[in-house]
Amino acid sequence: MRVAKLYPIDGGARWGAPWYDASGRRRAVTAATVEEAVAKRAKRMAGWTSDEKLGDFLAWWTSEYLPRRVANGRLAEETMDGYESSVRLHITPRIGAVGLTDLTATVLEDWLNELDDDGLGARGRQKALRTLSVALSVAVKRDLIGRNPARGVEGPRVVPRRVTPWTRAQAGAFIAAAAEMPQLHGNLWLVQLGTGLRPSEALALHVDDVDVSRARARVHRNLSWRKGGRWVIKTTKGEDDVWLVLPEFAVSAVSRHLELRAAWAAWDGWHEHGLLFTARAGTPLRGTSVGKPLTKLCAQAGVPRVTPHGIRHQTASALLAAGKSLTDVQYVLRHKTQRLTSDLYGHMADDARAHAAEVLDDLSPDR
Secondary structure, three states: OEEOOOEEEOOOOEEEEEEEOOOOOEEEEEEOOHHHHHHHHHHHHOOOOOOOEHHHHHHHHHHHHHHHHHHOOOOOHHHHHHHHHHHHHHHHHHHOOOEHHHOOHHHHHHHHHHHHHOOOOHHHHHHHHHHHHHHHHHHHHOOOOOOOHHHHOOOOOOOOOOOOOOOHHHHHHHHHHHHHOHHHOHHHHHHHHHHOOOHHHHOOOEHHHEEOOOOEEEEOEEEEEEHHHEEEEEEOOOOOOEEEEOOHHHHHHHHHHHHHHHHHHOOOOOOOOOEOOEOOOOOEOOHHHOHHHHHHHHHHHOOOOOOOOHHHHHHHHHHHHOOOOHHHHHHHHOOOOHHHHHHHHHHHHHHHHHHHHHHHHOOOOOO
């Protein structure tokens, strides 16, 4: 084995100490200082394994490695924020003190069980495990561990929630109530209900994205919020521009809201960003701030409560109840695969087919 020249990382914030093993493969360790890097390399070359704690490694991963990938355009900022959240809330507090080389499938299974006991749902546990696996793959590449123990752990199974659709009367009551309550973002909900837009897509709609005369809306962006109250609008990933046809109640909602928006824009404190649905001052709405108004609106309309994303499910329910196929629903909601559409709404399609059979049975002369 022979050593190679040390190299700085992030302008000297950390140091890498490489060497070549007996097979000629280049390996390396990293540390905060040159002295620590040299000492760590000597221990590894002498047959020692990494004694770094998981928490220390994840602190470097989230504070240095991930931001560098974002700066290089190799990772989306929202993805980094999601990783950091999982590390901070669910990984480091539980198993941060465990050494990297002490991580085993059993340790990680026990960790997932603890998260389950604490009430974290299957999606949250699945996300935490996926985050840890991504981080440990970096540890493997840096020769801190020989293999990724997270890849041998079976994650929790996420069972899609069955959607409870509104009845026709309930949908009508909601539409009527929303039209009368712009203070509860009623116009926003009507546009969502009429198009099946995701909340982030509806909140990113620009005034120029809506063509009232032709009853259609253009979907090509989404809005998200970052740390420190910073908001970002991005082009919808992996999709071309889509123009969706608006039903009459959604066209009326847009027309009403454009009038309301014009009145708001006359206020001295208005900030013009071109967005259709905004706060009173013209600033973007937060997805987390519109849930309570929607709950109040559902109560006023006398319909079962839904979340902002749940409005999208009601769109699918209405289409299926009207006899549209899962393929039609997939197209409107822009799911990438029909399997996702089927997992979410397949039981509704079965109900619609059963109802159709009952209707056809009524045609029988024996009845």
